[in-house]
Amino acid sequence: MRILFITSTRLGDAVLSTGALAHFIRQYPGAQIAVACGPLVAGLFAGMPGVSRVIPLAKEKYALHWAKLWRETSKTGWDIVIDLRNSLVSRLLLSKKKYIWGRTDPQKHKVEQIAEVIGVSPPPAPMLWFSDETRSKAAALVPAGEAVLAVGPAANWAAKTWPAENFTALVERLTAEDGILPRARVAVFAAPGEEETAHKVLGSVPAKRQIDVIAKGAPEVAAAALQRCAFYIGNDSGLMHSAAAVGTPTLGLFGPSWPHLYHPWGRHCAWVSTPQDFNQLVDFEGYDPKTAPCLMTGLTVDAAFEAATTLWQRMNSR
Numbered sequence: 598m599r600i601l602f603i604t605s606t607r608l609g610d611a612v613l614s615t616g617a618l619a620h621f622i623r624q625y626p627g628a629q630i631a632v633a634c635g636p637l638v639a640g641l642f643a644g645m646p647g648v649s650r651v652i653p654l655a656k657e658k659y660a661l662h663w664a665k666l667w668r669e670t671s672k673t674g675w676d677i678v679i680d681l682r683n684s685l686v687s688r689l690l691l692s693k694k695k696y697i698w699g700r701t702d703p704q705k706h707k708v709e710q711i712a713e714v715i716g717v718s719p720p721p722a723p724m725l726w727f728s729d730e731t732r733s734k735a736a737a738l739v740p741a742g743e744a745v746l747a748v749g750p751a752a753n754w755a756a757k758t759w760p761a762e763n764f765t766a767l768v769e770r771l772t773a774e775d776g777i778l779p780r781a782r783v784a785v786f787a788a789p790g791e792e793e794t795a796h797k798v799l800g801s802v803p804a805k806r807q808i809d810v811i812a813k814g815a816p817e818v819a820a821a822a823l824q825r826c827a828f829y830i831g832n833d834s835g836l837m838h839s840a841a842a843v844g845t846p847t848l849g850l851f852g853p854s855w856p857h858l859y860h861p862w863g864r865h866c867a868w869v870s871t872p873q874d875f876n877q878l879v880d881f882e883g884y885d886p887k888t889a890p891c892l893m894t895g896l897t898v899d900a901a902f903e904a905a906t907t908l909w910q911r912m913n914s915r
Contacts, residue, residue, distance in 0.1 A: 598628035601670060603680040603687060606635025606656065608816055608835025610707070612842050613862070614681055615641070616721035617711050621677065622647045631673075633666055640817040644728040681711060708862050722863055723842040727821045735821035738810050744781045745808060746771060747823055747840065749831025750798045751791035756853045756878075756889040758832055759896060761797040766898045767830065767905070768802065777828070777909040784808035784826060786819055786836055830905060832893075833859055841866045846912050848905050852893035853878045865912060869904035871895035 600621055604614040611634055622630070622645065629649045632642040636653040643651050652669050654662045666686050676694065680687035683698040701710040712720035727735070739745055750764040772781045783802045787795035789812040799807055810822055820839040823829060829840035829847045833854045841847040841861035849861045851870035860868040871878065871893060878892045 598625045598676050599673060600625065600628050600630045600677045601633065601673075601675050601679070601687075601690070601692070602630060603633045603666075603678070603682050603684060604638075605681065606637065606654065608638055609838045609859070611635070611638040611641060612723050612725070612820075612835060612838040613707050614711055614723070615645075615725060615842060616708060616723045616862075617679065617681070617715050617717075618642070618645065619724050620715065620717055620721040621679070625677075628676075631670070633670075638816060640731075640815045641725060641820065644726045644731060644817065646726060679715060681714065704857065706860065706862065707858055723838065725817070725820055725839070725842050727817060727824075731817050731821050734814055734818045735825060738813060738818070739784055739808055739822045739825040741825075742782065744778050744827040745784050745825065746778050746781045747784045747786060747810075747826035747829040747831075747845065748798060749786050749829065749834060749836040749840075751787045751794045752832040752834045754853075754886070754889075756886070756892040757851075758794065758891055759850050759852070759893040759901075760891060761794050763896075763898050763901070764798045764830075765801040767901050768798065770898070770902050771828075771830075771905060772806075777906055780806070781827065782806045782808055784810050784822070786823070786831070787811045788836075828905070828909065830901070837861050846908055848901070848908055850893070850896060850901060852896060853889075867904055867908040869896065869900055 602618050605611040628647055630647045631650040633652040633654055636655050639651045639653045642648050656662055663686050675692035678687050678692040679696045681698045687697050696715045698714055701713045708720045752758045772778050785795050785799040792811055795811045823840045823845050824843035826845055829845045831837045832850050837849045841863050847861040847866045849868040853875050856868045872895050
């Protein structure tokens with residue numbers, strides 16, 4: 598059994614697709630699986646059982662990356678092709694069965710939309726596997742010891758980045774003597790290019806409780822490190838989806854994005870948002886997504902603290 602799985606270049610969408618891949622891994626034990634994805638997320642799939650080959654697809658001019666994928670895959674006799682990119686390549690490849698992204702309910706969560714494509718119900722939850730090497734790197738970043746509160750204070754867009762001072766105030770309350778994680782260590786996560794915001798939050802934590810995971814390690818290492826944490830709070834981002842996929846209780850903070858489409862997936866997750874939705878937040882003269890300022894200020898520290906406390910209590914009342 599040979600399976601080709603074509604998925605996203607972006608971290609969040611790639612993580613959300615892992616539930617579908619896990620479904621085929623369970624359905625066809627022993628299958629040889631190739632995954633085509635962006636270079637950034639290639640490591641997330643390398644440790645998955647049954648994945649014998651990962652094909653990194655770096656975007657090229659004139660869509661030449663698709664030509665590369667054709668050259669890489671056209672000589673293989675595929676049993677199943679799953680294409681979540683709706684590419685021409687999957688239509689040209691010979692295979693016994695194809696699942697190609699097409700018409701889905703745009704109001705459903707992305708995990709549910711993916712489940713519609715592959716015809717599976719209930720939707721398979723995103724999940725990640727890690728090699729021993731990746732787990733070892735993660736352990737070096739987040740050593741064993743007292744509980745760890747993980748924080749993701751950055752995002753790929755300034756407009757949906759909650760102010761650093763709000764994260765600082767929230768962390769202080771959550772790790773206070775009467776908080777959900779008294780005196781917990783605090784691990785601050787961020788990708789390269791997001792250091793300035795992340796260091797503001799990390800610097801507010803007493804030095805002996807700081808864990809610096811800012812621009813350290815590939816996405817799969819960060820995800821494995823998140824699995825070692827007791828709780829995660831962060832903006833709507835790929836990091837948030839990674840935390841949810843590894844089973845860490847996760848609270849997502851939303852503003853100019855759609856939680857019904859992208860909230861962290863699972864019963865161990867929750868989200869809280871600004872009083873205004875995306876359309877309301879961007880409805881102002883001169884709005885430009887490239888230069889828009891923070892649009893998250895309507896989300897209060899009190900609201901985030903209440904949501905975090907409620908999730909924590911729910912997770913610990915079972």
